[in-house]
Amino acid sequence: MTTSSLYKLTGVSKSFRQSGKEVHALRGVELTVNTGEHIAVQGPTGGGKSTLLQILGALDVPTSGEVELNGNPVSKMSRSELTKLRGSLIGFIFQNYNLIPTMTAQENVEVALAATGVNATERRARAIETLTKVGLADRLQHLPAELSGGQQQRVAIARALVKNPAVLLADEPTGNLDEQTRDEIMDLLEAQAAENEITLIVVTHDSAVAKRAGRRLNIKDGVVREVN
Amino acid sequence: MFFTYLRRELLNRRRQTVIVSIGLAIGIALVTTVSAISGGVKDSQAQVLDSLYGIGTDISITQRAAPGDGPPRFDIGSGDGQQVGGVQTISRTRLRTERGASTFDDATIEKISSTQGVAAVATALKLTNTTFEGELPTFMQRRQGNDGGQFGQGGDSQQIPGATTRSTVVTVAPSTTIEQPTGGADGRGGSAFSITEFSVLGITSDQVEVGPMASVALKSGRMLAMEDVGKYNAVLDETYAITESLTLKSSITVAGKKFLVAGLVGPSAGAAETAANVYIPIDLARTLAGVDAGVTNVYVKASGGDSVSDVSSSLATLLPEATISTSADLAKTVSGSLSTASDLLSSFGKWLSIIVVIVAFALAMLFTMSGVTRRTREFGTLKALGWKSNRIVRQVMAESVVQGVLGGIIGAVIAFGAVAAVNTFAPTLQAATGGGLGGGGFGGGLGGRGRGANNPLAAQIRGSSTFDVVLHAAITPSILALAVGLAVVGGVLAGAAGGMRAARLQPAESLRSVA
Numbered sequence: 001m002t003t004s005s006l007y008k009l010t011g012v013s014k015s016f017r018q019s020g021k022e023v024h025a026l027r028g029v030e031l032t033v034n035t036g037e038h039i040a041v042q043g044p045t046g047g048g049k050s051t052l053l054q055i056l057g058a059l060d061v062p063t064s065g066e067v068e069l070n071g072n073p074v075s076k077m078s079r080s081e082l083t084k085l086r087g088s089l090i091g092f093i094f095q096n097y098n099l100i101p102t103m104t105a106q107e108n109v110e111v112a113l114a115a116t117g118v119n120a121t122e123r124r125a126r127a128i129e130t131l132t133k134v135g136l137a138d139r140l141q142h143l144p145a146e147l148s149g150g151q152q153q154r155v156a157i158a159r160a161l162v163k164n165p166a167v168l169l170a171d172e173p174t175g176n177l178d179e180q181t182r183d184e185i186m187d188l189l190e191a192q193a194a195e196n197e198i199t200l201i202v203v204t205h206d207s208a209v210a211k212r213a214g215r216r217l218n219i220k221d222g223v224v225r226e227v228n
Numbered sequence: 229m230f231f232t233y234l235r236r237e238l239l240n241r242r243r244q245t246v247i248v249s250i251g252l253a254i255g256i257a258l259v260t261t262v263s264a265i266s267g268g269v270k271d272s273q274a275q276v277l278d279s280l281y282g283i284g285t286d287i288s289i290t291q292r293a294a295p296g297d298g299p300p301r302f303d304i305g306s307g308d309g310q311q312v313g314g315v316q317t318i319s320r321t322r323l324r325t326e327r328g329a330s331t332f333d334d335a336t337i338e339k340i341s342s343t344q345g346v347a348a349v350a351t352a353l354k355l356t357n358t359t360f361e362g363e364l365p366t367f368m369q370r371r372q373g374n375d376g377g378q379f380g381q382g383g384d385s386q387q388i389p390g391a392t393t394r395s396t397v398v399t400v401a402p403s404t405t406i407e408q409p410t411g412g413a414d415g416r417g418g419s420a421f422s423i424t425e426f427s428v429l430g431i432t433s434d435q436v437e438v439g440p441m442a443s444v445a446l447k448s449g450r451m452l453a454m455e456d457v458g459k460y461n462a463v464l465d466e467t468y469a470i471t472e473s474l475t476l477k478s479s480i481t482v483a484g485k486k487f488l489v490a491g492l493v494g495p496s497a498g499a500a501e502t503a504a505n506v507y508i509p510i511d512l513a514r515t516l517a518g519v520d521a522g523v524t525n526v527y528v529k530a531s532g533g534d535s536v537s538d539v540s541s542s543l544a545t546l547l548p549e550a551t552i553s554t555s556a557d558l559a560k561t562v563s564g565s566l567s568t569a570s571d572l573l574s575s576f577g578k579w580l581s582i583i584v585v586i587v588a589f590a591l592a593m594l595f596t597m598s599g600v601t602r603r604t605r606e607f608g609t610l611k612a613l614g615w616k617s618n619r620i621v622r623q624v625m626a627e628s629v630v631q632g633v634l635g636g637i638i639g640a641v642i643a644f645g646a647v648a649a650v651n652t653f654a655p656t657l658q659a660a661t662g663g664g665l666g667g668g669g670f671g672g673g674l675g676g677r678g679r680g681a682n683n684p685l686a687a688q689i690r691g692s693s694t695f696d697v698v699l700h701a702a703i704t705p706s707i708l709a710l711a712v713g714l715a716v717v718g719g720v721l722a723g724a725a726g727g728m729r730a731a732r733l734q735p736a737e738s739l740r741s742v743a
């Protein structure tokens with residue numbers, strides 16, 4: 001595998017206006033991420049971790065600076081181009097799993113393919129296949145409320161993986177789980193990322209989780225720093 | 229995915245679905261029920277009008293003679309009747325056109341028929357057969373106070389209950405209808421007499437498309453036909469025949485001539501009552517009433533609903549002297565609980581349902597918007613997964629429209645129940661037209677009854693003063709369409725409100741740790 005750069009951030013700043021005051025969530029971030037890297041992002045609450053993930057995930061564009069993803073100039077894209085990019089390249093995993101409560105595990109996974117124009121038959125087949133991969137072959141028709149936290153996060157991982165993304169962005173993926181489940185989830189994430197050559201970026205408070213990553217970043221007051 | 233998601237949301241978020249649907253259902257049920265009852269009341273009004281003027285009659289034409297034609301007079305001379313011990317027994321019958329009515333000749337009817345927009349014309353000679361029977365003192369003396377018999381107190385007339393029985397006793401003011409007494413009293417001094425009357429319609433047997441013959445249905449015997457011209461055959465209103473103990477093949481005396489009862493008729497479907505007690509061939513009617521030619525009433529059917537007012541104004545130009553009434557004009561002459569119900573429904577009922585619908589729509593919108601707010605993270609997540617805003621808006625819209633349609637169905641079911649309840653209860657409404665039974669011509673009573681005096685048309689229909697109509701409410705396809713339409717509109721409005729909010733949500737909402 002040739003090491004090509006997946007992300008290239010130059011001078012990225014993001015500020016929010018909050019009750020008349022300017023909040024600088026990111027300040028002049030310079031960052032290059034190579035394909036297949038496993039990165040942990042740490043830092044104090046309000047430091048800018050989620051904002052960085054938001055920029056990397058094409059959920060928002062920076063106030064200033066350039067973001068390139070797979071050579072695409074993300075910072076110059078329209079809303080609908082960003083939506084398309086998210087649908088094809090990016091897999092999200094959230095602390096609260098963010099499953100649709102009224103849908104079964106299988107349907108929750110299919111949701112990720114609905115936006116990409118995959119037909120119903122293939123959608124179903126790929127959802128079942130991916131859920132089987134994350135160990136939930138016997139939980140396809142369960143609603144989120146009928147699953148444990150760890151199982152719900154497995155559904156969320158399947159949902160992120162099912163479209164073969166270039167990158168998995170996880171915001172505190174084990175924040176609500178016990179230690180044993182945490183390790184199982186991290187094992188799964190790392191195995192799947194490695195197997196499918198997916199770049200894995202994990203925001204975490206947990207140093208046990210951070211230690212597993214090949215590369216660690218720390219964000220404080222919007223400033224990104226490499227940790228050695 | 230669209231239908232899966234839709235089904236899941238509707239079934240698994242049942243509380244939301246039920247609240248929005250029921251809210252819309254209540255509004256829609258009310259509108260539907262009010263519309264159905266309004267429709268029933270309108271049908272009842274149409275029934276009354278059809279009975280009076282004939283089914284399919286759009287315009288009714290009559291004409292009043294110049295003033296000076298007084299009330300019917302029975303001139304009783306000393307040589308009339310039998311005299312027994314100072315009491316004279318008399319019996320007089322006369323068949324006359326209704327007071328003040330004048331006739332249209334054939335040339336005029338021809339002009340009416342050839343008027344632009346006139347599809348069909350029917351004609352009739354409306355007559356009243358009045359029989360005066362009683363005892364008078366040989367030398368009558370006017371007395372004050374109650375002296376027995378039916379001698380009345382003044383010029384007012386009585387309204388007689390029972391619409392179909394047009395035979396009645398009418399009190400008469402001696403000053404107006406009977407020659408001033410000329411002699412002294414016998415001991416009691418009273419004079420007892422009664423007047424009975426029934427309505428007679430001279431008809432042309434082939435005019436059945438419009439006019440009075442359009443609102444009758446044969447019950448037994450036969451209708452009058454062309455070969456009855458010049459023959460003493462009559463058709464009777466069945467109810468009238470029963471009250472007068474007349475049967476098929478028996479005879480009825482009209483203007484002193486015996487007519488064979490050839491058939492009995494009742495109101496046809498859609499009519500509440502028939503137009504007259506007795507139907508006879510028009511040629512005999514003319515002869516017996518001493519009318520040379522012509523008809524008193526012309527019934528016009530316009531070629532299209534839109535052209536009624538055009539036809540009416542053309543006819544008004546053609547016949548400047550005539551009274552030309554459209555069915556809309558005629559409807560205004562109907563009073564009583566039927567018109568009260570109609571007024572109530574068109575004012576209070578309409579506004580109540582409009583307000584309830586607005587409230588239901590507003591609640592549906594608020595519930596949908598708050599539902600979207602609760603699902604902020606869900607929609608943010610879908611956007612993060614690459615769902616376009618449109619797709620999410622469509623989903624929210626669809627949920628609301630289904631809730632609306634569900635509300636429409638529930639509302640329609642409630643309305644069907646309510647309408648069934650109304651029809652089981654079957655309220656009877658009264659409709660009154662004109663000045664009442666006695667107001668037409670005796671004792672100067674006409675002037676005393678405002679409505680009758682102002683409305684020659686209504687006044688002519690003497691005896692048809694009150695109708696009992698049973699209200700029958702019905703949910704018609706158009707009412708059902710209104711219900712479904714409102715339901716969809718309610719759903720679309722709620723969906724638009726929720727969808728707009730969903731469209732504005734940012735995908736970054738998915739990352740917020742608090743829901």
Ligand SMILES: Nc1ncnc2c1ncn2[C@@H]1O[C@H](COP(=O)(O)OP(=O)(O)O)[C@@H](O)[C@H]1O
Binds near residue numbers: 048049050
């Ligand atoms: N949408 C927003 N509007 C206003 N301020 C924001 C918004 N998102 C983040 N912030 C602010 O930016 C800073 C960084 O937030 P965030 O990236 O969520 O931090 P972390 O994830 O490290 O806790 C915080 O001060 C936060 O209040």
Ligand SMILES: [Mg+2]
Binds near residue numbers: 049
């Ligand atoms: Mg955060």
